[in-house]
Amino acid sequence: MTALAPSLPFHRPRLVGAEILKLRKRRGLAVTTGLLTIGASLLVSAILVLLHAENAAKHGPAGGVTNFGHTLWLLSMLGSVAGILVGATAGAGDLGAGVFKELVVTGRSRTALYAARIPGGLAVLFAFVAGGFAIAAVSSVVFAGSFAIPSVSLLVGGGFWLLLATSFWFAVSLGVASLIGSRTTPIAVLLPFNLAVSPLLAGLTMLGVGRDVFPVSALDQLIPHAIADVAGTVNGGPPMSHPAAALVLGLWALVSLGLGLWRTKTRDA
């Protein structure tokens, strides 16, 4: 029997590795997330290429800034859905399987168990989102034809914005799933909130600056201008500064993650 120092920092990467293993081995989640990101990007690029090949006069080249903007916007919507799915699974997977108590009895702190879900889930999510983005970026350059090629700064800015949008919804979903101990409920609540309710409310001018509290409004403010110019900001929220938008998103994420942590630390395992 050996001695042990249970709070040494090298435990965390192994916990993160365990979270990645749990998520990447879920076939259904991997297939769905792959379809929503890499699959969607491939499909859009393929359709644009085929349309252009079929009738170049009617359909312009498949690449360029405009098509990149449209694909990026689509990826942000579908990637957010993927973020919600991955977040809910990371947040409630152990609880749902009854494995949480098995991890708690190791003596590892509940905070460490919870914290490992965040980088673990993001690693899995980003792998898919980055794949989808890479296809969109390469396609926008390779098939630009007569269209303007996206600049490096636009590609980088678009990539960061995509990661921000997807990781934001991942964080909210993870926190809510950890809070209520269910995988399906946060998916059932957050998907319509993200895709329908929030954009609808953000578009109601009668709500005035109150619309600023909706994440879709804040995310719209942070989209790179060149992409917003071509893809538009469909959610139609009121203008706000970048710091204000970041504050709104940060508060949503921190409150969700904080509530999830609080429940993880206090719940009966």
Place this chain on the structure above:
Amino acid sequence: MNSNPTYVVEAEGLTKRFGARVAVNGVDLRIPAGSAFGYLGPNGAGKTTLIRMLLGLTSVTAGEVRLLGHSMPSGRAQALARVGAIVEEPRFHHYLTGRENMAIAAAAREPEAHQRIDGALARVGLTKRADERVSAYSLGMRQRLGVARALLGDPELLILDEPMNGLDPAGMEEFRFMIRGLVAEGRTVVLSSHLLDEVEKTCDAIAIVDQGRVVAQGSIDELTGEASTVLVSTTDDLRALALLAGLGVERVDGGLRVCSNDNTTTASINRRLVEAGVDVHRLEPERITLERRFLEITSRLEVAA
């Protein structure tokens, strides 16, 4: 902090309430190090709740717990790092293999835990099936995988809640050998079970819990052993009944049950019958089994309640 405690578990006045219901009621419990300790009780007696309190899985309403010399919950991390446990049915991610589930549990423990995976799987006889998904495992295999997982931390103390559920007779015997092997290595094994016969064969000491209270505690020898009765079978039980009438005797299936004491020994009963010309077929001091003691105690409590 005591690194080599005499008692691996010390609980004083441990109480757990769920609203108005008292699940665990002022339990005092001391489990000696290096033993196999059985924790027995009827369904709903509060066995699992007590184990969950000992392990910090649920909060304590009142009372104090020391685990491996560490006060709980302040010394929880240090104590639980040296504890392996199965609480209720062992649970796993069914879409992962046995080995992957072990790797996930090992990640929550010290780095050396990963190196113990193969040994733990071999110890419970799961090496050949370790790379199959847990969804394909039988209940007995999941129990054994649960034990393997509990061994990952090289524990000083193993707390196993109904670990023999789902095991066939051969599996139970293997399990019994494994428990004794673990105790022989200097570990302490706490076994919660309703299989009284298995506990009697496996454990050195027990506590019997009923309605949230520990109602009897001691070594197996103290709580079982010979009773003060002798079972007698003769060629003429009616005559034997008359001959032994003054001793306290009753008819039972297959013969008579005679009360014995310092003055009325098995030998003196035999002599009295033989001298009267009654042939004796059977003369057996009755043994109180753990099952009988358990039923005596718990049924007495039911009557008192």
